[in-house]
Amino acid sequence: MEAQRRMRKASILFCGFSALNAEVCKNLVLAGVSVTLLDNETVVKEDIDAHLFLQAGDIGEKVRFLVYHLVTSIYMDL
Amino acid sequence: MTVDVAECSYKSLTLKYLQQYSVVCMTDHIPMEDQVRIDGICYENGIACYSVATFGFAAMLFADLGPKHLYMMKSISSENNPEGEPETVQVAHTMEFITLGKFLETKLADIQVKRKRQQVSLQFGNDMFAALLILNEIQRSKKETMDEAGIKDSLKLLLDGATTPINELVVVEIVASALGKYEISPVCAVMGGIVGQEIIKAISGNDEPINNLFCFNGLSGAGTVRKLNSSN
Numbered sequence: 041m042e043a044q045r046r047m048r049k050a051s052i053l054f055c056g057f058s059a060l061n062a063e064v065c066k067n068l069v070l071a072g073v074s075v076t077l078l079d080n081e082t083v084v085k086e087d088i089d090a091h092l093f094l095q096a097g098d099i100g101e102k103v104r105f106l107v108y109h110l111v112t113s114i115y116m117d118l
Numbered sequence: 119m120t121v122d123v124a125e126c127s128y129k130s131l132t133l134k135y136l137q138q139y140s141v142v143c144m145t146d147h148i149p150m151e152d153q154v155r156i157d158g159i160c161y162e163n164g165i166a167c168y169s170v171a172t173f174g175f176a177a178m179l180f181a182d183l184g185p186k187h188l189y190m191m192k193s194i195s196s197e198n199n200p201e202g203e204p205e206t207v208q209v210a211h212t213m214e215f216i217t218l219g220k221f222l223e224t225k226l227a228d229i230q231v232k233r234k235r236q237q238v239s240l241q242f243g244n245d246m247f248a249a250l251l252i253l254n255e256i257q258r259s260k261k262e263t264m265d266e267a268g269i270k271d272s273l274k275l276l277l278d279g280a281t282t283p284i285n286e287l288v289v290v291e292i293v294a295s296a297l298g299k300y301e302i303s304p305v306c307a308v309m310g311g312i313v314g315q316e317i318i319k320a321i322s323g324n325d326e327p328i329n330n331l332f333c334f335n336g337l338s339g340a341g342t343v344r345k346l347n348s349s350n
Contacts, residue, residue, distance in 0.1 A: 048119070055131075062306075073321070080125055105123065
C-alpha cells in the first residue's frame with residue numbers, strides 16, 4: 041500500500057521525446073503515474089518510423105503537442 | 119494523475135524546476151554535457167535520474183538514484199512462523215549510485231571482469247560503454263559523422279594498449295547506428311518495458327534497482343548489467 045501511495049504521488053519528467061521515451065511514457069501512464077513531457081523539437085521524417093504516437097502527416101508539427109493529446113487519450117480510456 | 123507538456127531549453131533547466139519531479143528520464147536527443155549537468159543537480163537533490171537511448175539494435179540505460187537509495191526487498195527469514203513455514207520478511211537495503219559525469223570518466227582500461235567465464239556474457243557491456251565514450255567525444259568535437267577507420271582509431275586511443283575484452287566490430291556498429299539516428303520499434307518496445315519497470319522500482323522503493331549500466335543487445339536478445347565506476 042505504501043508503495044502504491046508513493047507511485048500516485050510521484051511525477052516524472054521526460055526530457056526529449058524519442059520513440060523510446062514514448063514507450064516508457066505509455067507504460068507509466070497506464071500504471072497511473074503523472075508525467076510531464078519536455079521537448080522542443082518538431083517532427084522529422086526519421087522520427088515517424090518507430091514512434092508510437094506519430095504518423096506521416098505529423099511532419100513539421102511540434103512533437104510535444106501531438107503527443108500530449110494522444111497520451112491524454114490513453115488515460116481517458118482507463 | 120496528470121499529463122503535462124512543457125517547453126524549456128535543456129541548458130536552462132534549474133533545480134527550482136527539477137524539484138517538482140521525483141524522476142527525470144532523458145534521451146540521447148539531449149547533448150551529453152547537458153545530461154551530465156542535469157544529472158548532477160538530480161544527484162544532490164534526491165531526484166532519480168535516468169539516461170536512456172537506443173542505437174539501432176542496441177539499447178542502453180544509465181541509472182542514478184542518488185548517493186543513498188533506500189529500497190525494500192523480500193527475503194526468507196531463518197525463523198519459522200507458528201505454522202512451521204519459513205516466514206518472508208521485508209528487509210531494508212541501501213544502494214549507492216554515481217553521477218553520469220563520474221560514470222563517463224571511467225577508463226576503458228580499468229574495466230576488468232574477474233571471472234573468465236563471465237567475460238563473454240559481459241563483453242557487450244564493455245562494447246556499449248566504449249561506444250558511449252566515442253559518441254561523447256564526437257559530440258564534443260562538434261562533428262556530425264565519423265567513418266569506420268575514425269571509430270577504430272578512437273577506440274585504440276581509448277584502450278591505450280589495455281587488454282580489456284572488446285569487440286571492435288560491435289563498437290563500430292553501435293556508433294554507426296547512433297550517428298544514423300534511426301530507432302527500431304521492437305527494440306524501443308523491449309527497452310521501454312524495462313525502463314518503465316525500473317522507474318516504478320525507483321519510485322515505489324520496492325526491489326533491487328539496476329546499478330548502474332544496463333545494455334540490451336537486440337540481435338542476440340540478451341541484456342547485460344554492469345557496474346562501472348571511475349573511483350575503483
